Amino acid sequence: MSNPSVYVRAAMAPAQPAPRSTVGVAGWLRTNLFSSLWNTVLTLLAIALIVSIVVPTVRFTLVDAVWSGEGREACLAANGACWAYVKAYLPQFIYGRYPIDERWRVDLVYAMLALGLVLLMVPRIPAKGATLAFMLLVFPVVAFVLLTGGGLELDGGLIPDDVMAPSAFRFWIEYGAVCAVLLALAAALAAWQGASVARTLRNLAAALAVLAVVLLAVSVDVGLEHVETANWGGMLVTLVVAVTGMTASMPLGVLLALGRRSNMPVVRLASVVFIEVWRGVPLITVLFMSSVMLPLFLPSGVTIDKLFRALVGVALFNSAYMAEVIRGGLQAIPRGQYEAARALGLGYWQMMRMIVLPQALRLVIPGIVGSFISLFKDTTLVLIIGLFDFLGQIQASANSATWASPVTGISGYIFAAFVYWIFCFGMSQYAGFVERRLDTGYKR
Amino acid sequence: MRINFTAVFGAAIGVALGLAGAASAATLDDVKAKGFVQCGANPSLIGFATADEKGEWSGLDIDFCRALAAAIFNDPTKVKFTPLNAKERFTALQSGEIDVLSRNTTWTMSRDTSLGLKFAGVMYYDGQGFLVRKALGVSSALELSNARVCTQTGTTTELNLADYFRSNNMPYEVVAYEKNEEVLQAYEAGRCDVYTTDASGLYAERLKLAAPDDHMILPEIISKEPLGPVVRQGDDQWFNVVKWTYYALVNAEELGITQANVEQMKTSENPEIKRFVGAEGEFGSAIGLSNDWAANIVAKVGNYGEIFDRNVGPSTPLGIARGLNNLWTKGGLQYGMPIR
Incomplete structure (x- = not known):
């Protein structure tokens, strides 16, 4: 039974395309950039601003830049950045005045650090605990020996010199004595507190043994040339300060x-x-x-x-x-x-x-x-105490008679800014990744 | 490198990184024992102390330290440089971290007397000068009436400037900036006619201008900045070594002894030269060195004039004329006390 005055639609009406003014590039532009007179003005202003910044920057850093050449004549000829200077000094920016023949040691430390970070930071790679222990216990010692050359002379000092001449032997005798005293004290303390004496002793003995191994490792002469820290510089100092600061x-x-x-x-x-x-005092x-x-x-x-x-x-x-x-x-x-x-x-x-x-x-x-990133950037402050971190090395090199020119300094600073940005951006990106993985961000 | 037991638990490993023996009274003995001179240097000053791409140091102040090493060890490479900034340079010397400070340091009475320091000589007579465009058409600072002068704020430069223009009854206008880079930029951009700072600095800054040859440094020097090596007070032997190293450099130039001819000079009959090269007298052993100490300096590093020409002289990018730093016989102030 049907009622002709009633119309019942049996099928869905076909979907109409969205109004042309709201789809595609034009639609996106219209809704997002030119939706009103005020927004149009703002958009145009923003475009003008971007063009006025980006175009000269690109011209200076890429188009007009000098990529190769020798000495200040090459830089003087440039209307833009002088990358030839950065290229010539790049090893110094990375290693400072570390002796050229010994730089493989720094490379090795860099490589170990990079490998360790990758192993620790990529979630899929197993054995995090072992890697972390390696990076926190073994790596610092190895890095110390590699970078300085190791071979510290441990000769003690508790026993007077006229009783026993300074020697490694005296040091280890004293070390043993101090360990014995410490263990006895700990045992007494544990007994007094009612804690497990055996466990306390075991833990302390393990810690002292680890310390002994570390001392032995840094005092063995491994035949590497001693490189004083006064010759360290550039990225090496920046990374040593930053990484030590962060881990400590x-x-x-x-x-x-x-x-x-x-x-x-x-x-x-x-x-x-x-x-x-410490918070009340400036760095x-x-x-x-x-x-x-x-x-x-x-x-x-x-x-x-x-x-x-x-x-x-x-x-x-x-x-x-x-x-x-x-x-x-x-x-x-x-x-x-x-x-x-x-x-x-x-x-x-x-x-x-x-x-x-x-x-x-x-x-x-x-x-x-945030703290880590500001620490990384604060490392530049070591310049004021005469250490040459990455930025300090760049500043010092810009003043060399063979390269001084109107654009040398600016080129160095641009390069420094770029490298610092890479590091800091990398850190914040990784943090973002970890946050998403642990899902702690407050989702909207 | 030594470390004692207490330090191991206290300051741990890092102490050992730089635990150097030092500051006892006999610096010369210490230096001989450790086998090198520890020299405090400017981290970066064109012509005076710069490190090149390979990290090799060069410069006038650097060469003085090399000369010192040559005098003691007959080997100019037996020297280590500690880059120091202006604030920490005296502490480093007082605490014994360095043996000698060769870092464009001005010899003043207060430093010489109350800081516990001793100046061993004047390697470079500096002083405040004026940089102008050649197009300005002036040849003397006395023609700078009504000029706009660029300088750094809060420095003695500004005070010297005021004194000079006032005493010569010249009106002027100061355009002062906080940083050296800003001053140079302002000068380059034409916001002032004159740029004033120490003359050696002017030569260095001129290199950073787009067309260095369009600018010139006026002959007038309006302040005294004698720069020289410094040692700690209370060690006269070491002071003598450093002082006579400097005099040896100047004497060598006076006597015409150069790096090239020093070997022939050793057979010279001139009594002054004989004393200099150690063929006559025992002058080296009197200051605790070998008798051919002065000849070694010249053979390894050169005489004062050679050092000057190599680092800051007319053939270098800096192109500084000898001026006050010429020998006294040629109208300058460099005067080597006689070796006899």
Whole structure:
């Protein structure tokens, strides 16, 4: 039975194409760039701005640039950047004044670092724990020996010289004695505290043995030429300072953050004082103190390596910042997590290691990466204490009589900016990847 | 390189990286024992201390340290350079990190007396000068009335400038900037007629102009900046070695002894030359060196004039005329105390 006055559509009407003004390039332009008079004006202004920046930049860095040539005549002829100068000095930017015949050692360290980072950073590659242990324990020692040449002379100093002449033998005797004292103290302490004496002794003995192996490794003469840190420079110094700062500031930062939230008043106070003092002082001041004041305090005849002073300063400075970043993460963990961990019978360190820190650190990845990036860029400050990091080496070379020209300095700075950007951008991209993988970002 | 036990646990490994023996009273003995001279140098100053692409140091200040090494070891390569910036240079010397500071350092009374330093000589008589465009058509600073002068803010340069123009009753206009690069750019862009700083600096900065040959440095020098090597006070033997190394360089030029002819000069009959090359007298051993110390300096590094010409002289990009740094016999101030 059908009612002719009622029309019931039996099939869907075919979809009409979207209005032409909203599809394709024209539509996209219209909706996104020229949707109103005001937006049109802004778009045109932005285009003008981009053109006025990009065109001269491209002209200067690519079109008018000089790519090859010898000496300042080549640079003088250039209307654009003088890449010939960067090319000539590139090895120095990478190695500083490291002896040319010994640069394979630096290459080897670079390669190990790169390989280690790849193994650690690509999630699919297994055996993360072993790699991490290798990078944190073996790699620093190997890198130290390779870069400096190793062969430290350990000759002790506790036993007076007239009783026993300085020698490696004396050092190891003293080392054994100190170890024995430390072990005895630890055993007494453990017994007093009611902890397991055997376990305490085992842990401490293992740590002391590792230290002994490290000392042995750096003191064995492996036949490499000694290269003083005064000859290090360029990317080498930048990476040494940055990588050391990053790896040292992370565990120190965790400890300080935990200390600041601790219930033990002495630990808390010490952490607070440490953090506030180091955060309250500019890094430049720290470096200045280390390079200008510290030598005057030391007994005459004792000089501490300048690079080492800078490393310590940078590491302590950044661990204070890192502590505050990590404390932010700790505070974001709900109380219930702590209580649940306690209810499961976990001790303090177990709770932190297995429940709290994994969640807290994951939360503060953006903060940590921000710290790392600013640390990487802060390495340029070592220039003021006469260390030649990447930027310092570039600045120094631009002043050479054979290359000085109106564009030499600018070319060097552009190159420096580009390299720093690559590093920092790489770091933030990787952090983004980790965040997505751990899925902690706040999705809209 | 030595390390003691307490340091291992205290400052750990890094101490050893640079734990150098130093600052005892007898620097010469220390230097001989360790086998090289530790010389504080400018990280980068055209003509005075620069490292080339291979990291080889060169420059006037550098060559002085090489001369010192030649005097002590008969080997100009037995020297290590510590690049130092202006703020840390004196600390490095006082703390014994370096043996000698050869880093374009101005000899002033306060530094010589109250800082515990001793200046051993003047390797380069510098002073504030004026850079102008040749097109400006002036040949003397006294014609710079009503000029716009570019300079750095907050330096003695600015004060010297004011003194000079006031005392000559010339009105002028200062265009001051914070950084050297800005000053040079302003000058290049024509925002001022004159660029003033130390003359050696003017020659170096001129290289960074688009057309260096269109600019000239006026003959007037309006301040005194004697630059020379510095040692610690309280070690007269070492002071003598450094001082007489400098005098040997100047004496060699006065006597016409050059790197090329020093071997023939050793047989010269001239008594002054005989004393210089050590054929007569015991002058070297008097300062703790071998008797042919001065001949070694010239053979390995050259005389003062050769060092000057090689690093900053007219044939180099800097093209600095001898001027005040000429020998006293040729109207300059370089005067070698007699070796006798």
